[in-house]
Each structure stands twice: as C-alpha cells, then as structure tokens.
Amino acid sequence: MSDILTSKSDTSCAESSTKKIQVWDAPVRLTHWLIALCFTGAYLTAEVDSLRLLHISMGYTMLFLICFRLLWGFIGSKYARFSEFVRSPTTVIRYLRGMLSGHPAHFTGHNPAGAMAIIAMLGLGLIVTISGYANYNELGGEWLEEAHEIAANIMLTVVGVHIAGVLLTSYLHRQNLVRSMISGRKLGQQQQAIHTTWRSVAIVLMLAVLGFWIYQVDTARSATGTEMTQSSKERSDKDRDRD
Numbered sequence: 001m002s003d004i005l006t007s008k009s010d011t012s013c014a015e016s017s018t019k020k021i022q023v024w025d026a027p028v029r030l031t032h033w034l035i036a037l038c039f040t041g042a043y044l045t046a047e048v049d050s051l052r053l054l055h056i057s058m059g060y061t062m063l064f065l066i067c068f069r070l071l072w073g074f075i076g077s078k079y080a081r082f083s084e085f086v087r088s089p090t091t092v093i094r095y096l097r098g099m100l101s102g103h104p105a106h107f108t109g110h111n112p113a114g115a116m117a118i119i120a121m122l123g124l125g126l127i128v129t130i131s132g133y134a135n136y137n138e139l140g141g142e143w144l145e146e147a148h149e150i151a152a153n154i155m156l157t158v159v160g161v162h163i164a165g166v167l168l169t170s171y172l173h174r175q176n177l178v179r180s181m182i183s184g185r186k187l188g189q190q191q192q193a194i195h196t197t198w199r200s201v202a203i204v205l206m207l208a209v210l211g212f213w214i215y216q217v218d219t220a221r222s223a224t225g226t227e228m229t230q231s232s233k234e235r236s237d238k239d240r241d242r243d
Contacts, residue, residue: 021193023108024184025077026202031069032181034209035125038062039159042132043152056136057216061209063129066122068205077194079109086119087112104172108188111169117162124155 042058045051073082085107095112098104104111110118131148134140170177173187180186184197 018187018189020185021188021190022184022197023079023186023188023194024181025080025194025196025198026184027072027076027198027205028080029181029184030202030205031065031072035062035065035069038065039125039155043156046152053216053220057213059129059132061212062125063133064209066125066129069122077196077198079194085110085115087115092116099168099172102172104169106173108186108192113165114162114169117158117165120158121155121162124151124158127151128155
C-alpha cells in the first residue's frame with residue numbers, strides 16, 4: 001500500500017514539475033519549415049514550364065537545407081542530433097502500439113514514429129534533389145527522370161503520413177506539436193531543456209537562402225532582358241532587310 005502511495009506521489013510530483021521547456025533550436029525549426037516550403041513549391045511547379053526556374057531554385061535550396069540538416073544532426077543541440085532520436089525498430093513498434101491503444105509513451109524530443117518519418121524524408125529528399133539536378137544537367141536518361149518523379153511521389157506520401165501522425169499524437173498527448181515546431185517549446189522537465197537556441201546559426205542560414213533566391217531572380221531578369229534585346233535586334237534586322 002505504501003509503495004502505491006509513493007508511486008502516486010512521485011507521479012504527481014513529476015506532473016507538477018512538467019512545463020513548457022525549450023526543446024527545438026532555431027536551425028532545426030528553420031530547416032523544417034523551409035524544407036516543407038521548398039518541397040511544396042517544387043512539387044506544385046514540376047509540370048509548369050513557365051515556372052521552371054522556381055522549380056529548380058526550390059530544388060537547389062532543398063538540397064542545401066537537407067545537407068545542412070544532416071550536418072546539424074551531428075553537431076547541433078541535444079534534440080537535433082540523430083543519436084538522440086534514431087531508435088531501434090523494436091522501440092518504433094512499441095511506440096506505434098501505444099498510439100493504437102491511445103496511450104503512446106511521451107518523448108521530450110522526436111518520438112520514434114516521427115524520427116522514422118524524418119529519416120525517410122531526408123533520404124527521399126536527397127534522392128529527389130540529386131536526381132533532379134542530374135536531369136536538369138542532362139546527366140541521365142528517361143529512367144532517371146522517372147526515378148525523380150517516383151521518389152517525389154513517395155516523399156509526398158510520407159509527408160502526408162507524417163502530418164497525420166503529428167495531428168494524432170498532438171491529440172493523444174494533448175499538446176500542439178505544430179506550434180512546438182514554431183516556438184521550439186514542448187512539455188518536459190526543466191533539466192531536459194536545451195540551453196541555447198543557436199539563433200545566430202539560423203540567421204546565417206536564412207541569409208544564405210535569401211541571398212541565393214535574390215541571385216536567382218537577378219539571373220532570371222538578366223536572361224529575360226538579354227532575350228528581349230536579342231529579339232528586338234532580330235526584328236530590326238528584318239525590317240532593314242525589307243527596306
């Protein structure tokens with residue numbers, strides 16, 4: 001009886017000490033939303049010839065962000081590191097069973113199912129962007145173009161499953177995980193919080209992305225201006241020939 005009372009007391013103390021703490025650093029949050037933006041933009045413009053430059057720009061940006069996220073997975077803050085959230089298949093299955101029963105285990109960082117989706121999306125993202133680069137530079141045949149499209153569609157499916165999982169776990173844990181990926185804060189013990197958000201790294205990353213986008217816009221404008229000048233010159237030459 002005393003053991004039961006002690007257990008309840010410990011649980012009560014743990015719950016009372018649980019509060020919103022900083023879990024996700026700024027680079028993790030920024031790359032998460034920028035990759036989502038780039039994938040959406042690239043997917044929606046894939047079949048639009050007039051938006052070809054936008055499609056390519058989104059793809060290049062996505063490749064850069066994925067490479068950064070892979071690096072940050074080794075040198076970033078605690079919950080950004082792969083060593084913190086990549087777990088065994090047994091742990092993933094156990095967590096999924098908990099979800100199906102309506103009582104999933106709580107994880108301060110990525111839960112096992114979310115971690116599995118993240119690894120899948122990063123891997124598929126690399127395949128999509130690298131194959132897209134190869135296609136754009138005519139380094140492969142039709143098979144590579146088909147592989148690019150198939151990988152993109154598989155990634156879209158994984159993204160859909162990931163979003164559904166986030167909504168479900170948000171409901172089961174009574175915690176808005178979408179908001180957490182914006183603010184970086186989740187429920188946890190104070191001693192579990194990260195001590196720095198690495199905002200300076202996120203700022204440099206954002207400036208690099210914006211710089212690339214501005215460069216692409218300027219390049220497009222220069223190319224358009226050159227084409228218009230060439231077209232005007234050709235028309236003038238034709239007019240002189242007629243005279």
